[in-house]
Amino acid sequence: MRRGGAGQARPRAPHSLRLPRLARCLPGLLLLAGCATVTPAATPLAEADILIHGGLLFDGSDGPGRIADVAIRGDRILEVGPGLRQRYRAARELDATGLVVSPGLIDPHTHPDTYLRSTEPAMRRLLPWLHQGVSTIFIGIDGGGTPDIAADRARLEAAGTGTNVAAYVGLGPVRRRVLGDDARAPDADELARMRGLVAGAMCEGAFGLSAGLFYAPQSFASTDEVVALAREAAIRGGVYDTHQRDESSYSLGLMGSIEEVLDIGRRAGLPVHIAHIKALGADVHGSAGEVIARIERARAEGQQVTADQYPWLASSTSLGAAVLPRWAVDGGRAALFARLDDPATAARIRREMADNLQRRGGAEAILMTGSGWRWSALTLQAFADAEGLDPVEAALRIIREGGTGRIGSAQRIASFNMRRDDVDLFMRQPWVLTASDGGDGHPRQHATFPEKYARFVVQDQVIDLAAFIHRSTGLTATTFGLEGRGFLRAGHYADVLVFDPDAYAPKADYVQPHLLSEGVVHLLVNGVAMIDTGLATHDLPGRVLQHRPPPGTCP
Structure with a gap:
């Protein structure tokens, strides 16, 4: 194990180079004989557990990289700067020469339940994220977060995780707990109960309110209802994170949906964050510029607006969410199938499903990604052909046989519905973060950050390395208020990534979505x-992070 030479006793100078003895006794006077020679004492080396040295360091800000070292003791960074080997004695040194050193990446939008909720400790390491260099993930997104934040945190802490975890309270569970799956507005008492659930979750450490207004039953919530709930998050210093109501032309349209997001933020008085920003489907391709201009105008007016994005041309959702009209699922699956038993209503459902398929680019553009089913790895069109059905009937068969789950279920799809120029334009915006939206069956779970680096930084130079790191670390931490994370600074937590810029790359693709990425040399989580x-090691050092509301806003 190498150590710097600065810890060794300093050798005495040869006799011929020593000053006469009186030089130290009478400084400023003529040198006289008879004063003893004294050698200054060597400065003792500070103790560190780990010293990372010689790497090209990006500290999480938007500044350029520099050659610098990182000294770590316990779960904290002691110091960041050049020449630290001359000042620290470390139990372990990591030579990062030729490598990139950055904060651990932060993924603000994940679907990790297969791993995070597993009974197997090896699964709870969250290898798909670790091998991308991710040290912190957000859960409860798309409006799916439990209001029981404290109880869930206790379960996760008791089980242990490989990364840090931050959680949202979600509109979906809040609404279901009070209103079920019904398409109706809450009365005053019901709304008060829903507000209480959000307030309680914020006081237990949720980072904000997440909504998935595209998905039933959240889609049944009016703007006013969402504003009332978002105010509870605003009072307690949270953010509003949203899978907006329409990324295409399903209901109020992409631009109408952007206006709703901004309206919710203004009226509720809190920052808004648009999840996986995109222009989905042929009806809105080419709309990125208009969306960006509207958001820039809001930001210029003082509104806090950010977004995140994944670097893929295919989204991922459930087949039902992609093709079923929302009115048809009012009341849940049983109500849907009852409607399909009525010929007139069933005909209307099928017509609207055909329209929705067209929005998605047709049955050829939908790949079934759930594993273990006879339609797995087939396009919807290929499955329809194999079953002798038209695509709408094939979709209904999958929905009927494939169960209720949205994430990791038999209905899971990859929907090829984005255009590269829109993706590039969104990516260039300084307020757009990196997020995986990573769930089972789509390569973005295993490969989002390396894909963005390899394709959009190195190959096509859409953004540079400093921007890639900043929007995957420091800007993300600042946006969501992650204290002591996202930057390489003295006193911050030691979430540190070291990767090989020549080898950091994705392996997963749409055919083999579960291959681990390559090129991460070291990743520290809390030191x-x-x-x-x-x-990968077998430790579980991740922590469940807790938002701290302003004083006086919680009991």
């Missing part, structure tokens, strides 16, 4: 090595 010389 503990989770990737060590390219290999």
Whole structure:
């Protein structure tokens, strides 16, 4: 194990180079004989557990990289700067020469339940994220977060996780707990109960309110209802994170949906964050510029607006969410199938499903990604042909046989519905973060950050390396108020990534979505090595992070 030479006793100078003895006794006077020679004492080296040295360091800000070292003790960074080997004695040194050193990446939009909720400790390491260099993930997104934040945190802490975890309270569970799956507005008492659930979750540490207004039953919530709930998050210093109501032309349209997001933020008085911003489907291709201009205008007026994005041309959702009209699922699956038993209503459902398929680019543009089913790895069109059905009937068969789950279910799809120029334009915006939206069956779960680096930084130079790191670390931490995370600074938590700029790359694709990415050399989470010389360890050092509301806003 190498150590710097500064810790050794300083050798005495040769006799011929020593000053006469009186030089130290009478400084400023003529040198006289008879004063003893004294050698200044060597400065003792400070103790560190880990010293990362020689790498090209990006500290999480939007500044350029520089050659600098990182000294770590316990779960904290002691110092960041050049020449630290001359000042620290470390139990372990990591030579990062030729490598990139950055804060651990932060993924603000994930679907990790297969891993995070597993009974197997090896699964709870969250390897798909670790091998991308991710040290912190957000859960409860798309409006799916439980209001029981404290109880869920206790379960996760008791089980242990490989990354840090931050959670939202979600509109979906809040609404279901009070209104079920019904398409109706809450009365005054019901709304008060829903507000209480959001307030309670914020006081237990939720980072904000997440909504998925595209998905039933959240789609049944009016703007006014969402504003009332978002105010509870605003009072307690949270954000409003949203899968907006329409990314295409399903209901109020992409631009109408952007206006709703901004309206909710203004009226509720809190920052808004648009999840996986995109222009989905042929009806809105080419709309990125208009969306950006509207958001820029809101930001210029003082509104806090950010977004995140994944670097893929295919989105991922459930087949039912993609093709079923929302009115048809009022009351849940049983109500849907009852409507399909009525010929006139069923005909209307089928017509609207055909329209929705067209919005998605047709049955050829939908790939079934749920595993273990006879339609797995087939396009909807290929499955329809194999079953001798038209695509709408094939979709209804999958919906009927494939169960109720949206994430990781038999209905899971990859929907090829975005245009590259829109993706590039969104990516260039300084307020657009990186997020995976990573769930089972789509390569973005295993490969989003390396894909963005390899394709959009190195190959096509859409953004540079400093922007990639800033929008995957420091800007993300600042946007969501992650204290002590996202930057390489003295006193911050030691979430540190070291990757090989020539080898950091995705392996997963749409055919093999579960291949782990390559090129992460070291990843520390709270000072503990989770990737060590390219290999995953078996520790579970992740922490469940807790938002702290302003004083006086909670009981």
